[in-house]
Amino acid sequence: xxxxxxxxxxxxxxxxxxxxxxxxxxxxxxxxxxxxxxxxxxxxxxxxxxxxxxxxxxxxxxxxxxxxxxxxxxxxxxxxxxxxxxxxxxxxxxxxxxxxxxxxxxxxxxxxxxxxxxxxxxxxxxxxxxxxxxxxxxxxxxxxxxxxxxxxxxxxxxxxxxxxxxxxxxxxxxxxxxxxxxxxxxxxxxxxxxxxxxxxxxxxxxxxxxxxxxxxxxxxxxxxxxxxxxxxxxxxxxxxxxxx
Numbered sequence: 001x002x003x004x005x006x007x008x009x010x011x012x013x014x015x016x017x018x019x020x021x022x023x024x025x026x027x028x029x030x031x032x033x034x035x036x037x038x039x040x041x042x043x044x045x046x047x048x049x050x051x052x053x054x055x056x057x058x059x060x061x062x063x064x065x066x067x068x069x070x071x072x073x074x075x076x077x078x079x080x081x082x083x084x085x086x087x088x089x090x091x092x093x094x095x096x097x098x099x100x101x102x103x104x105x106x107x108x109x110x111x112x113x114x115x116x117x118x119x120x121x122x123x124x125x126x127x128x129x130x131x132x133x134x135x136x137x138x139x140x141x142x143x144x145x146x147x148x149x150x151x152x153x154x155x156x157x158x159x160x161x162x163x164x165x166x167x168x169x170x171x172x173x174x175x176x177x178x179x180x181x182x183x184x185x186x187x188x189x190x191x192x193x194x195x196x197x198x199x200x201x202x203x204x205x206x207x208x209x210x211x212x213x214x215x216x217x218x219x220x221x222x223x224x225x226x227x228x229x230x231x232x233x234x235x236x237x238x239x240x241x242x243x244x
Contacts, residue, residue: 004028005119006051009035010042010069011058011083016104020056020083023111029119030054039064043072052077054118056102059084075186075229079118135184137165139172148172150188154204154215156181158197166218192230194222202233 007030011017017035024030033052036042039061046052055077059066070080082101100114136145148165157164158178165172181199185191193199194213198220206214211222222230 004031005053005079005115006031006033007054007056008033008042008046008052008077009056010039010061010066011035011056012037012039012061013058016058016083016106019106020111023106023108026108027112027115027119030115039066039069043069046073047076054079054081054115056081056083058082060086078183078186081114081118137172137174139174146172150185151190151201151203154201154218155220156185156199157220168216192233194220194227194230196223196226197221200230202230208234 007024009017009020009032011020014037017037021032021035024032034045036045040063043064046055055070055073057066057070057080059082066082066084070082074080083104083106084101085104100117102110102114133151134147134149136147138144139146148167152167154166154168156178157166159173161175161177162173163176163178163181165174178193178197178199182193185199190201190203191199192202200213200215200220204215204218206216208214208222211227213220213222
């Protein structure tokens, strides 16, 4: 089946994996790519793997917890669903941008309810993916689609129920939320969400003064906690003398 959602399961309990595998087989839109009982092995392989759409992740595992795995993969895998026997982990799950969590033992009806929202979300995006470097967007003119090169997007700014895409000499307004835009661009290392209202392209950054990022003729704001990943990126690329 074309356009299936590729799934991965990480759980140290093989019985739990078998239940999820059976549930995945019940949903034609889903395809099981691989399952792991060792979270360390899973993390090392998934960091080098592309096109994983959905991760079912146990939380309480030896050596490496599901929360730690999710923190490392949240910018690579768009949909993370925690599978846990403990509801107390739910809040922590959302701290690492997990879409949902399922309580064990996982009932098929609950499973279908959770994955259905993910399937619908993947089909209803108003950005139509062409390839890794461009998108078609609806810009408001009836019946018209405009192609935009990702590398030309300087930054994205929230505008109530819309977002503005700023290119060097153009601006497009589209009917999407910042959360949707963040999910679209999160797998591209050039883009960082630095504020509740701003996603920036690091390739256009000229300077940073306090919480203001200069992007050519534009500027964007940074604020916690959104700016943390970008500040980490900056610290890794800032030249400093190692002399005492």
